[in-house]
Amino acid sequence: MYTAENGKIWLATGGERVYLEPSMANRHGLIAGATGTGKTVTLKVIAESFSEMGVPTFIADVKGDVSGMCLPGSENKHIRRSIDTMGITDFSYTGFPVRFFDVYARLGHPVRTTVSEMGPELLSRLLGLNEIQSGVLRIVFRIADEQGLLLLDLKDLRSLLQFAADNANEYKLRYGNISPASVGAIQRALLTLEDEGGDVFFGEPALEIADWFDWDADGRGVMNILECAELFLHPLLYSTFLLWMLTELYEILPEAGDVEKPKIAFFFDEAHLLFKDAPRALLEKVEQVVRLIRSKGVSVWFITQNPMDIPETVLAQIGNRVQHALRAYTPNEQKAIRAAARSFRVNEAFDTEEALQALATGEALVSVLDEKGVPTVVQRAGILPPRSSMNAVEPAVIGTVTANSPLYDKYGVTVDRESAYEILSAAAEEAAAEAEAERAAKEEEKRLAAEEKQRALEEKQKAAERRQLEAEIRAQEREKAKKKTSSASRKKTSSFEKAANSAMSSIGREVGRQLVRGFFGNLKK
Numbered sequence: 470m471y472t473a474e475n476g477k478i479w480l481a482t483g484g485e486r487v488y489l490e491p492s493m494a495n496r497h498g499l500i501a502g503a504t505g506t507g508k509t510v511t512l513k514v515i516a517e518s519f520s521e522m523g524v525p526t527f528i529a530d531v532k533g534d535v536s537g538m539c540l541p542g543s544e545n546k547h548i549r550r551s552i553d554t555m556g557i558t559d560f561s562y563t564g565f566p567v568r569f570f571d572v573y574a575r576l577g578h579p580v581r582t583t584v585s586e587m588g589p590e591l592l593s594r595l596l597g598l599n600e601i602q603s604g605v606l607r608i609v610f611r612i613a614d615e616q617g618l619l620l621l622d623l624k625d626l627r628s629l630l631q632f633a634a635d636n637a638n639e640y641k642l643r644y645g646n647i648s649p650a651s652v653g654a655i656q657r658a659l660l661t662l663e664d665e666g667g668d669v670f671f672g673e674p675a676l677e678i679a680d681w682f683d684w685d686a687d688g689r690g691v692m693n694i695l696e697c698a699e700l701f702l703h704p705l706l707y708s709t710f711l712l713w714m715l716t717e718l719y720e721i722l723p724e725a726g727d728v729e730k731p732k733i734a735f736f737f738d739e740a741h742l743l744f745k746d747a748p749r750a751l752l753e754k755v756e757q758v759v760r761l762i763r764s765k766g767v768s769v770w771f772i773t774q775n776p777m778d779i780p781e782t783v784l785a786q787i788g789n790r791v792q793h794a795l796r797a798y799t800p801n802e803q804k805a806i807r808a809a810a811r812s813f814r815v816n817e818a819f820d821t822e823e824a825l826q827a828l829a830t831g832e833a834l835v836s837v838l839d840e841k842g843v844p845t846v847v848q849r850a851g852i853l854p855p856r857s858s859m860n861a862v863e864p865a866v867i868g869t870v871t872a873n874s875p876l877y878d879k880y881g882v883t884v885d886r887e888s889a890y891e892i893l894s895a896a897a898e899e900a901a902a903e904a905e906a907e908r909a910a911k912e913e914e915k916r917l918a919a920e921e922k923q924r925a926l927e928e929k930q931k932a933a934e935r936r937q938l939e940a941e942i943r944a945q946e947r948e949k950a951k952k953k954t955s956s957a958s959r960k961k962t963s964s965f966e967k968a969a970n971s972a973m974s975s976i977g978r979e980v981g982r983q984l985v986r987g988f989f990g991n992l993k994k
């Protein structure tokens with residue numbers, strides 16, 4: 470147990486012990502340093518302590534090496550030396566309660582989200598849309614939301630786009646222009662996204678973030694590990710998905726005010742991807758969510774190589790810093806070192822810039838917020854050894870953990886609930902059936918007319934009163950046929966409203982209501 474009697478987390482030891490103050494964990498954290506300097510291990514040590522305190526965590530596992538946390542670690546030289554020199558008295562190797570998630574549904578619980586839930590803002594980013602195209606996407610979402618149409622996957626979005634384009638005139642006054650050019654551009658962007666494998670990411674079962682909040686029999690917080698090795702190959706997908714999760718957390722959690730310890734800790738590996746090439750509007754969103762989520766008791770940890778990759782406005786909100794070694798070969802790297810050094814409160818005992826370059830693996834410059842929220846003077850300290858395995862586990866282990874997880878039944882099967890695509894194509898089929906009925910009615914009318922003509926010819930010689938009677942019958946029949954035709958065409962003109970109505974009635978109570986979006990464009994639950 471690294472949790473001290475005073476409830477603090479013992480994180481590192483240098484000249485003195487460095488404790489992380491759990492009540493300040495929602496002031497977020499940064500773990501930075503060059504590759505191989507110990508960032509992931511630091512993340513593990515912090516996550517282990519949170520788990521023991523009963524705080525669930527979410528961890529993006531980019532390299533696969535976070536997966537080892539489900540198994541106890543094993544003795545090695547480095548760890549032995551740490552135990553001996555740091556004065557750790559009650560060390561024991563142990564595994565932690567882990568749940569694996571995997572967007573590609575290989576070994577972990579398959580997780581995805583729906584197009585509706587992601588919302589137009591993040592989706593615009595994912596599709597690389599310009600202002601005008603984003604505007605059209607927002608309109609299309611408004612249409613769907615107001616009619617209670619669920620967009621589950623990309624094919625739903627495609628069919629709704631088509632629907633909106635086909636009925637652009639009916640929507641123009643209410644929402645504005647839905648230009649074919651913009652719709653075309655969005656359709657093309659959707660194609661590209663599909664080609665990149667973005668379609669696996671949308672659909673059901675949609676991840677319910679509330680499921681992250683769970684504990685084992687000993688009250689240890691569950692570690693929710695998202696396998697990101699493949700997702701990470703698509704940086705935009707990866708960062709958007711993680712950002713969506715953060716905004717979802719924001720939406721589902723109530724205001725928490727000052728907390729003794731965080732409600733959940735969120736570890737965002739390779740966090741620089743979130744900011745790379747991000748448009749200004751999105752940067753502002755990230756900055757906002759990071760700031761606002763604090764009051765919900767969420768502790769966000771950014772893990773990145775170079776702290777300069779993270780924008781000033783976000784860095785300014787980070788209270789707890791673990792800076793591993795940085796290399797300084799290029800002028801840019803030297804600049805990064807100066808910047809990193811300046812972010813710390815100077816410790817008279819050593820030169821921050823020099824120390825930054827001299828740190829050994831597993832060693833770091835650490836500054837945390839004390840219980841008053843004041844950053845402590847920077848310490849040069851060795852991070853404690855983790856108690857779970859530092860290595861990646863075999864795929865079979867992940868498979869077993871997942872099969873035994875209480876979430877297995879919920880996420881085990883992929884489903885395709887009736888959604889916009891099915892509803893709109895059903896409506897299209899219905900319209901086609903109506904057109905067919907109308908055509909048949911006309912045909913019948915023609916046939917009747919021809920028959921009548923024939924009969925009329927044959928009976929020409931018949932009596933006048935007989936002809937009179939015949940004429941009456943003919944008039945009646947024509948009236949009937951006309952009625953049939955006009956009712957068919959009336960149905961046809963209202964097929965537009967019917968699509969909406971049938972959408973609502975077939976989805977039923979569940980989404981038979983207007984959908985409402987939250988602060989970040991996410992769907993309100």
Ligand SMILES: Nc1ncnc2c1ncn2[C@@H]1O[C@H](COP(=O)(O)OP(=O)(O)O)[C@@H](O)[C@H]1O
Nearest residue numbers: 504505506507508509510547830831852853854
């Ligand atoms: N605190 C530590 N205690 C013991 N060994 C460590 C520690 N930090 C790092 N190491 C060793 O260094 C290796 C690389 O660390 P890692 O965290 O994977 O680096 P990074 O994530 O920065 O690339 C680990 O596999 C482990 O062997």
Ligand SMILES: [Mg+2]
Nearest residue numbers: 508509510532
């Ligand atoms: Mg790493």
